[in-house]
Amino acid sequence: MAIDDTQEQQVVPLDPAGSTGHGVKFMVIFLVLAALAVGEFYTVNRMSSIRDQQVNQQNQLRKDLTAQIQDQVLTHLTAMEQQNRQQLAAVKAEFDQTTKRMGSQGGELKRARAMVTQLRDQQRQQDVELKQQLAEKADQKQLGTLTEDVSSTKSDLETTKKVVSTLAADLGMARSDLGTLIARNHDDIEYLRKLGERDYYEFKLARNSPTRVAGVGLDLRKTNVKRYRFNVAITADDMQVEKKDRTINEPVFFYVNGSKKPYELVVNSVQSTEVKGYISTPKGATEVAVRSEGTH
Secondary structure, rough: HHHOOOOOOOOOOOHHHHHHHHHHHHHHHHHHHHHOOOOOOOOHHHHHHHHHHHHHHHHHHHHHHHHHHHHHHHHHHHHOOOEHHHHHHHHHHHHHHHHHHHHHHHHHHHHHHHHHHHHHHHHHHHHHHHHHHHHHOOHHHHHHHHHHHHOOOHHHHHHHHHHHHHHHHHOOOOEEEOOOOOOOOOHHHHHHHHHEEEEEEEEEEEOOOEEEEEEEEEEEEEEEEEEEEEEEEEEEOOEEEEEEEEOOOEEEOOOOOOOOOOEEEEEEEEEEEEEEEEEEOOHHHHHHHHHHHHHO
């Protein structure tokens, strides 16, 4: 074969523009990925910052709530403590006055004063213990327990107040010349009944409507509402005696056959057409009177 017959081989040159295009694409992809990575990093940091802010806000809210509850509890307890102190001081003052009035009957008041002192000491101890608990239980997680403790202490203080009120009621009652406590209302009568020293019979007596109370005949003759005075006729052992111009809470003593101790009539309120009060008799005296009437 001749040299001229040899086919001339074609040489295809590489396109440098194609290589450049692939490099640009890789660069674009790299930049996009880098941008995504930066965005994700920013988002994570932003979420972390928001979460930290929320945690800080919750902690601050918890502290504010705890402080507010503590302030409210302390304010309430301080008011209760002050009120109890005033009540105890009033009872103590009444004790001292009654001691001077009663003289030889001071033994009963000494026992009552000891009870008031004990109650006052118990109240102080409860206040100290509660304040210590408030200092120890400031955390929000323990607020439930704190509330229960406050409720329990409040109940104890209410019980103490009731006992003090009962003692005050006892001391507030005047004593007659014969040493009997004079009830001023139904609650006082119930308190005296619980003492068990005498029997008590309450009555409501209308004018010109005679009735019998504890075996004794009563007849209201006259009332004076402005001056709290009244006239009443008492019938016992077939004898009638009229007590005139008597005032409320003034004891009227009289004796009934078969009883060595006197009966006592007290009127607590005076209305235009009726009075309310009670008759106090020695323990079991009415039963003896009934048996005595039955033998006649």
